[in-house]
Amino acid sequence: MTEESRTDEQALRVAVADDELIARKRATRLLEALPGVTVVGAFASADEVLTRVGEGDVDVLVLDIQMPGLSGLDAHALLPDDGPEVIFATAHPEHAVEAFELGAVDYVLKPIDVARLGKAVERARSRCAMAAGVATESDAAGPRLDRIPVSTREGIVLVDPVDVSHAVFDGSLVTLHTVGGDAHLVDGTLQDLQGRLPGDRFERVHRRALINLREVALLKPTETGGYVAETRGGGQVPVSRQSARKLRRWLGL
Numbered sequence: 001m002t003e004e005s006r007t008d009e010q011a012l013r014v015a016v017a018d019d020e021l022i023a024r025k026r027a028t029r030l031l032e033a034l035p036g037v038t039v040v041g042a043f044a045s046a047d048e049v050l051t052r053v054g055e056g057d058v059d060v061l062v063l064d065i066q067m068p069g070l071s072g073l074d075a076h077a078l079l080p081d082d083g084p085e086v087i088f089a090t091a092h093p094e095h096a097v098e099a100f101e102l103g104a105v106d107y108v109l110k111p112i113d114v115a116r117l118g119k120a121v122e123r124a125r126s127r128c129a130m131a132a133g134v135a136t137e138s139d140a141a142g143p144r145l146d147r148i149p150v151s152t153r154e155g156i157v158l159v160d161p162v163d164v165s166h167a168v169f170d171g172s173l174v175t176l177h178t179v180g181g182d183a184h185l186v187d188g189t190l191q192d193l194q195g196r197l198p199g200d201r202f203e204r205v206h207r208r209a210l211i212n213l214r215e216v217a218l219l220k221p222t223e224t225g226g227y228v229a230e231t232r233g234g235g236q237v238p239v240s241r242q243s244a245r246k247l248r249r250w251l252g253l
Helices: 003-010 021-032 046-054 072-077 094-099 114-132 139-140 188-194 241-251
Strands: 012-017 037-043 062-063 085-090 106-109 150-154 155-159 164-169 174-180 183-186 201-204 209-212 217-222 228-231 236-239
Touching: 012 021, 012 046, 012 114, 021 037, 021 062, 021 114, 037 046, 046 062, 046 072, 062 072, 062 114, 072 085, 085 114, 106 114, 114 188, 150 183, 164 188, 164 228, 174 188, 188 201, 188 209, 201 236, 201 241, 209 228, 209 236, 236 241
Parallel strands: 012 037, 012 062, 062 085, 085 106
Antiparallel strands: 150 155, 164 174, 164 209, 174 183, 201 209, 217 228, 228 236
């Protein structure tokens, strides 16, 4: 196998959807300039990109939020559970909270900055690799660990993902809770932590909360249409209305 074919196989396959031609061309040009990225399509509507996703072989979507017909948020809700990771791109920062509640891997503002886009793509790459159970380029530099290093106020704590119960952002700091009852103040963001945890086990159920789905013992309905999830260890985790709908689908309710 040649070096070129290895690179092609490992490239992240990205599709773009934006109703503005100039924005679509800019996003495509910036993505093509990033290492290890192949743009598999650039589309003018959410319907077109959803059709492309249905054909397979798309790892990541860069979606504009405000488009005629289906919005980027609408398109995200229609993706299959094992569908591509999503990076939202928009000129309107007020959509950020909703984007992250939907579980987007990242959110970039227009006009898109190449460095910021590159960071978002690498987050998507890490999540794709985690979901596929394969090593990223950085993993190749040393032995694969069952535990992940988490930078905390106490120092670097090595945590086995199966021992993580949930993590909550209180407005200034993220607290990681373990099934054993330990709590660690994490230096990074909730989004960073999510990117390092297995996607088939952990779900962003609220803009301020991440939970190990296997630790959920009870779902208490709230007046807003969401839930408070109680973990097996007694933790109380908010679940947004949007995430509550997803949980009901997974549970067959």
